[in-house]
Amino acid sequence: MPMKITLPDNSNRELPDGSCGYDLAKDIGPGLAKSAVAVTIDGEQRDLHDVIHGDSAVSIITIDSDEGLEIMRHTLTAQVLARAIKNLYPKSKLAIGPTIEDGFYYDVECSKTISIDDLEKIENEMNKIIKAKSSITKKLLSKKDALNVFKSLDEPYKQEIINDSSQDKSFQLYYQDDDNFVDLCRGPHLPNLAFIGSFKLTKVSGAYWKGDSNNTMLTRIYGTAWNSEKDLNKYLNTIEEAEKRDHRKLGKEMDLFHFQDEAPGMVFWHPNGWSIYRNLRNFVRDRLQDSNYIEVNTPQVIDRKLWEASGHWDKYRENMFITEIDEEHANEKRVNALKPMNCPGHVQIYNQGIKSYKDLPLKYAEFGLCHRYEPSGTMHGLMRVRAFTQDDGHIFCTEDQIESETGLFIEFLSKIYADLGFKEFDIKLSTRPEMRVGSDEIWDKAEEALEAAIKNLGYPYRIDEGDGAFYGPKLDFVLTDAIGREWQCGTFQLDFNLAERLDAHYIGEDGKKHNPVMIHRAVLGSFERFIGILIENYAGKLPLWLAPQQVVIASIISDVNDYSLEIKNLLKKEGIRAEVDLRNEKISYKVREHSSKKVPIILAIGNNEKNDRTVSIRRIGSKETEVLSLDDAINQINSENRTLNE
Numbered sequence: 001m002p003m004k005i006t007l008p009d010n011s012n013r014e015l016p017d018g019s020c021g022y023d024l025a026k027d028i029g030p031g032l033a034k035s036a037v038a039v040t041i042d043g044e045q046r047d048l049h050d051v052i053h054g055d056s057a058v059s060i061i062t063i064d065s066d067e068g069l070e071i072m073r074h075t076l077t078a079q080v081l082a083r084a085i086k087n088l089y090p091k092s093k094l095a096i097g098p099t100i101e102d103g104f105y106y107d108v109e110c111s112k113t114i115s116i117d118d119l120e121k122i123e124n125e126m127n128k129i130i131k132a133k134s135s136i137t138k139k140l141l142s143k144k145d146a147l148n149v150f151k152s153l154d155e156p157y158k159q160e161i162i163n164d165s166s167q168d169k170s171f172q173l174y175y176q177d178d179d180n181f182v183d184l185c186r187g188p189h190l191p192n193l194a195f196i197g198s199f200k201l202t203k204v205s206g207a208y209w210k211g212d213s214n215n216t217m218l219t220r221i222y223g224t225a226w227n228s229e230k231d232l233n234k235y236l237n238t239i240e241e242a243e244k245r246d247h248r249k250l251g252k253e254m255d256l257f258h259f260q261d262e263a264p265g266m267v268f269w270h271p272n273g274w275s276i277y278r279n280l281r282n283f284v285r286d287r288l289q290d291s292n293y294i295e296v297n298t299p300q301v302i303d304r305k306l307w308e309a310s311g312h313w314d315k316y317r318e319n320m321f322i323t324e325i326d327e328e329h330a331n332e333k334r335v336n337a338l339k340p341m342n343c344p345g346h347v348q349i350y351n352q353g354i355k356s357y358k359d360l361p362l363k364y365a366e367f368g369l370c371h372r373y374e375p376s377g378t379m380h381g382l383m384r385v386r387a388f389t390q391d392d393g394h395i396f397c398t399e400d401q402i403e404s405e406t407g408l409f410i411e412f413l414s415k416i417y418a419d420l421g422f423k424e425f426d427i428k429l430s431t432r433p434e435m436r437v438g439s440d441e442i443w444d445k446a447e448e449a450l451e452a453a454i455k456n457l458g459y460p461y462r463i464d465e466g467d468g469a470f471y472g473p474k475l476d477f478v479l480t481d482a483i484g485r486e487w488q489c490g491t492f493q494l495d496f497n498l499a500e501r502l503d504a505h506y507i508g509e510d511g512k513k514h515n516p517v518m519i520h521r522a523v524l525g526s527f528e529r530f531i532g533i534l535i536e537n538y539a540g541k542l543p544l545w546l547a548p549q550q551v552v553i554a555s556i557i558s559d560v561n562d563y564s565l566e567i568k569n570l571l572k573k574e575g576i577r578a579e580v581d582l583r584n585e586k587i588s589y590k591v592r593e594h595s596s597k598k599v600p601i602i603l604a605i606g607n608n609e610k611n612d613r614t615v616s617i618r619r620i621g622s623k624e625t626e627v628l629s630l631d632d633a634i635n636q637i638n639s640e641n642r643t644l645n646e
Contacts, residue, residue, distance in 0.1 A: 004055040021048045022191070025060050035062040037195055038071050038188040045071075047138055047188040063195050064227060070099055073225045075190040076126075076199060077104035079136060079174060081223065083181040084125035089114070094183065095157040095209060095218055102235065103224035107207055109157070114219045119201040122221070126199070133194040134176040138187065146171035149182065157209065158184050198232040199225035202239075241483050247535040248381040254540055254548070254597050257382070265379045265386030267528055272548035275577065276531055279546050281367055284391050284416065284524065291412050293365040293393060298345030300369060304335045309502055310344040311437040313337075315470045319372045342368035343495075343520055346394045347502045350516075355506040360516060361397035361405055367527075368392045382532030389527040395519040396504070399449065402517060406453040406475075406492065413477060413490050413523050421537065426486075427459055428476040430467035437471055438497040447473045450494045469520070471497045481537040489530060493520035540598040541620055544640050549599045551578040551637065553615075554590040556606035558582070563610040567603065567630065574638045595620055601637065 002014040005024060015023060021039025025032045025048075038048050038061040045061070052058060061067045077097040081104070085092055089110050097106035108114075114122075141149065143162060150158040161184065162171060174189055175182050190196070201223040209215035226232040243249075251257050256273030259266070269277060288295065301323070307313040312320070321338040339345065346364045355362070371387050378384055397405055410427075417425060429451060432443045450473050454461050461475070468474050477490035495518040499505070505513040524530040534542065544550055551571055553564045564580050571578035581590050587604055594602050604616040604625070615633045617626045628636065 006057045008059045036060050037063045037068050048191045073099045073104045076225050078183050078185045080126045081106045105222045107218040107220050130196045135192045136189050139173045140170045142169045197227040198229045245536040245539045247532040250540040275548035288365045293363040296364050301336045321371045338371040340372045342392045357508050363395050365393040382528045391524045393521050396516040403453040407457050422479045426478040427461040428464045429461050430464045430474045442496045446494045446496045469493050471495045489525045490523045544600045547600050551601045552594045552599050553603045554581045556587045560605045560610045564605050
């Protein structure tokens with residue numbers, strides 16, 4: 001009896017019972033069969049030659065799709081990199097080889113040290129394996145038989161994986177044509193190695209087995225893979241450019257900040273870095289005032305009772321810094337937490353005094369310092385820290401005001417991003433996570449309201465299932481930087497839960513109490529992270545208004561020191577952050593040094609400039625020098641600086 005196969009476009013095909021994905025691809029057309037590498041059966045990815053049992057919804061995965069690329073990377077690490085390691089280091093023990101963003105890695109125990117210098121040798125061996133274009137076949141074994149296979153091969157890590165598994169059968173072992181290599185893998189894999197594209201091994205590091213420092217330290221070999229040489233080179237160029245722009249490297253060169261072990265994940269801001277922070281904060285503060293936000297401030301340390309009432313204690317406690325304090329006079333212990341977010345505190349301010357529907361929307365804003373316990377392995381410069389400042393805000397409004405407030409916020413956010421150099425952004429609608437508070441009815445209401453608002457406003461968006469906040473759905477705003485990387489920054493979170501939990505209400509037109517809708521919103525997200533993004537986006541060459549040192553006046557000879565100091569004082573009177581460099585060094589050295597620190601404008605001052613009351617202007621990134629009168633130069637610099645500061 002034939003099977004009924006439902007395709008992604010809801011059309012149907014009939015195939016003989018026992019057909020596989022490849023049979024379906026051939027039935028649809030020879031072009032599809034040629035590019036098919038795997039199949040999705042009733043939502044589960046399977047190998048291309050896996051049998052389809054009965055009526056099913058099926059889609060073919062092709063090599064040129066995102067899913068196909070992921071499968072290619074998976075096959076490359078499990079069948080090619082792992083085999084190359086065994087060929088070159090026969091006594092090595094294989095552990096795991098998953099895919100990661102843009103690539104893959106394999107963990108291996110090896111008696112010989114594998115270094116970055118060995119990667120070319122391993123790549124050459126991989127290319128030899130790929131040239132064979134071997135077919136890949138899968139065998140399903142019982143737990144006992146799978147263990148016996150890897151016992152015979154002396155692969156203890158594979159044995160441990162099998163022993164730790166709760167399943168008793170259907171362990172997937174993948175072989176190549178010669179059967180001289182086998183790996184345990186969840187699959188799916190490519191049907192043959194001819195589909196392997198272009199790849200490069202990138203680095204070597206250490207990694208504990210299962211991430212536990214009590215276990216053996218393994219060697220981890222990383223790589224990246226793409227469907228074409230062009231895509232590979234594009235990616236490698238992006239990585240090279242990203243390394244040049246790394247905010248940690250530039251932060252050191254520009255003397256912006258540092259970290260140290262006594263305060264892990266917490267920033268020590270240097271004067272230059274703090275200047276960027278303050279200018280950015282003032283920039284946002286001015287726009288908040290223009291948009292009718294009221295700035296507030298809430299305590300850093302709050303009793304657990306409030307966190308219990310808000311739901312954070314149950315849902316977020318593992319990420320909170322918790323303290324116990326002996327109350328000397330009360331003879332009791334109090335458990336407090338450093339605030340991981342500002343929302344419950346803002347509700348406490350809202351709850352002071354009676355609110356009417358006429359008072360809404362009410363908008364609170366806070367540059368709130370928050371603390372969250374991030375695992376040490378996840379921290380990364382300014383991008384992920386344990387102490388950070390949010391440009392946080394909460395809008396208390398009625399349900400009828402959701403759409404208008406959504407539109408106003410996106411307009412507000414758009415202008416800020418544009419002024420900071422980001423003209424475009426994407427919007428994600430994130431829906432209910434597994435870990436959440438509130439009933440399904442409340443979540444239905446919140447998700448419908450937010451989606452209706454974004455639809456009615458006509459903004460394009462994509463849905464990110466299950467990535468909402470624990471109290472409500474949200475819009476996430478994703479920026480694209482100068483080299484094409486995406487950064488999730490702004491957020492707009494709809495919350496029908498917290499106001500009710502913390503007894504926030506307003507008096508409606510009907511004279512009755514109602515819970516307001518609470519909207520959690522941020523534009524930058526974390527100041528620390530956003531400053532890191534700005535540094536990398538501009539490669540340290542920040543806009544004039546934001547640069548910590550805007551102008552350096554560099555003397556060519558000591559005879560012009562008085563004129564140089566005069567220029568500095570005139571610029572400072574105009575609010576320009578200007579410094580002088582009067583050292584007895586060549587002007588070429590001074591220009592090179594200040595350029596490396598990303599100072600936007602360098603004024604070179606010699607006898608000619610002093611006698612003519614002019615300045616020679618050198619801008620970062622330009623080899624040209626412009627000579628202007630002192631008055632014209634000051635007016636020009638002042639005008640550029642005021643563009644965003646007014």
